[in-house]
Amino acid sequence: MPANSRFAIAVHILTLMARAGDESMKSDEVACSVNTNPVVIRRILCALSKAGLVVSQTGASGGSRLALKPSRITLLEVYRAVDAGDVFALHPQPPNAKCPVGMNIEGALDRILNEVEQGVERVLEKITIEKVLKSIEPRAAKARAARSENRNSGKKEREL
Amino acid sequence: MPANSRFAIAVHILTLMARAGDESMKSDEVACSVNTNPVVIRRILCALSKAGLVVSQTGASGGSRLALKPSRITLLEVYRAVDAGDVFALHPQPPNAKCPVGMNIEGALDRILNEVEQGVERVLEKITIEKVLKSIEPRAAKARAARSENRNSGKKEREL
DNA sequence: TCCATTTGTAACTATAATTGTTACTAATAC
DNA sequence: GTATTAGTAACAATTATAGTTACAAATGGA
Numbered sequence: 070m071p072a073n074s075r076f077a078i079a080v081h082i083l084t085l086m087a088r089a090g091d092e093s094m095k096s097d098e099v100a101c102s103v104n105t106n107p108v109v110i111r112r113i114l115c116a117l118s119k120a121g122l123v124v125s126q127t128g129a130s131g132g133s134r135l136a137l138k139p140s141r142i143t144l145l146e147v148y149r150a151v152d153a154g155d156v157f158a159l160h161p162q163p164p165n166a167k168c169p170v171g172m173n174i175e176g177a178l179d180r181i182l183n184e185v186e187q188g189v190e191r192v193l194e195k196i197t198i199e200k201v202l203k204s205i206e207p208r209a210a211k212a213r214a215a216r217s218e219n220r221n222s223g224k225k226e227r228e229l
Numbered sequence: 230m231p232a233n234s235r236f237a238i239a240v241h242i243l244t245l246m247a248r249a250g251d252e253s254m255k256s257d258e259v260a261c262s263v264n265t266n267p268v269v270i271r272r273i274l275c276a277l278s279k280a281g282l283v284v285s286q287t288g289a290s291g292g293s294r295l296a297l298k299p300s301r302i303t304l305l306e307v308y309r310a311v312d313a314g315d316v317f318a319l320h321p322q323p324p325n326a327k328c329p330v331g332m333n334i335e336g337a338l339d340r341i342l343n344e345v346e347q348g349v350e351r352v353l354e355k356i357t358i359e360k361v362l363k364s365i366e367p368r369a370a371k372a373r374a375a376r377s378e379n380r381n382s383g384k385k386e387r388e389l
Numbered sequence: 390t391c392c393a394t395t396t397g398t399a400a401c402t403a404t405a406a407t408t409g410t411t412a413c414t415a416a417t418a419c
Numbered sequence: 420g421t422a423t424t425a426g427t428a429a430c431a432a433t434t435a436t437a438g439t440t441a442c443a444a445a446t447g448g449a
Binding site: 073074081101104155158160162163164169170173177178181184185191192193196201204205209212 | 232233234236237238240241244245248261262263264265304313314315316317318319320321322323324325328329330331332333334336337338340341344345347348349351352353356361364365368369372373
Binding site for chain 1: 435436437438439440444445446447448
């Protein structure tokens with residue numbers, strides 16, 4: 070199943086919560102939108118909570134909500150909060166230290182990996198959760214309009 | 230074992246061949262430096278060959294060598310040649326289409342993934358195999374000097 | 390005070406990708 | 420013709436992920 074989707078799900082979660090505003094959401098509700106098990110959501114929420122991006126409360130009428138305004142949460146913080154994994158892996162086994170290339174290639178690759186990660190981070194730090202929510206809203210509005218068209222023509226659909 | 234190391238190994242292979250110049254290398258020799266099985270090397274060489282980065286020859290005294298000068302091979306071409314995988318994965322299961330966020334989040338994440346990949350590519354296109362080899366040489370030379378020190382003081386080590 | 394609800398977390402399963410390995414075919418040089 | 424080498428298929432071992440069940444701890448309300 071490799072190449073993990075925790076970052077994608079984390080962005081989904083935070084976008085839902087940005088939309089919910091002050092109201093807190095339960096892991097069950099979030100799981101319904103993400104289409105997975107609530108425990109999967111809670112595991113990711115736990116990481117986001119440790120990073121200070123959400124606050125959660127146990128007990129009856131508990132749940133989670135954003136700890137910061139959506140405009141203050143960048144995708145870089147999200148990427149760092151969940152362990153998204155490296156862009157590429159180094160050698161599975163250490164290369165041959167008796168070879169002039171084998172001896173030094175890991176260091177070179179490590180420096181390249183750092184540069185690549187910086188490239189990723191430069192992109193992610195420019196995108197906020199607010200921006201993601203806004204990029205979604207017009208499409209959702211369009212879909213709502215289309216649905217009311219359908220309703221007029223007799224079709225039915227449930228929505229959240 | 231997930232998060233694949235094919236890109237790292239491909240860079241290692243090409244750096245070895247850059248150093249070998251016109252002489253072709255056998256998958257066995259490369260495997261010795263990478264510290265893995267020759268079939269693993271041949272699989273990656275096959276991808277590099279399809280991308281036109283190396284040429285291979287079967288048969289006695291066969292082997293592989295670079296198809297282009299080291300200064301003409303960028304790491305971006307290498308990254309594209311081997312299937313290095315995406316920086317992050319989208320949802321394992323499609324999100325709930327009845328939810329305004331679930332309905333549109335995949336498209337938003339896909340656009341973000343494209344931007345991130347472009348960030349990665351901007352970094353990789355600036356690094357050539359020649360550059361990697363040069364970043365390794367001074368260290369290798371230093372190590373050679375240290376080894377001859379050792380030899381003078383009576384110690385022994387094999388090298389390639 | 391007790392009960393229902395919810396998070397946090399451990400433990401386990403199923404799935405899938407990667408790497409390593411053996412074995413074989415086809416091509417090539419000597 | 421024989422030895423050598425790449426190309427490739429098939430399979431095993433390892434590992435991470437995602438999903439699931441189960442339960443303790445916290446919380447709010449009756």
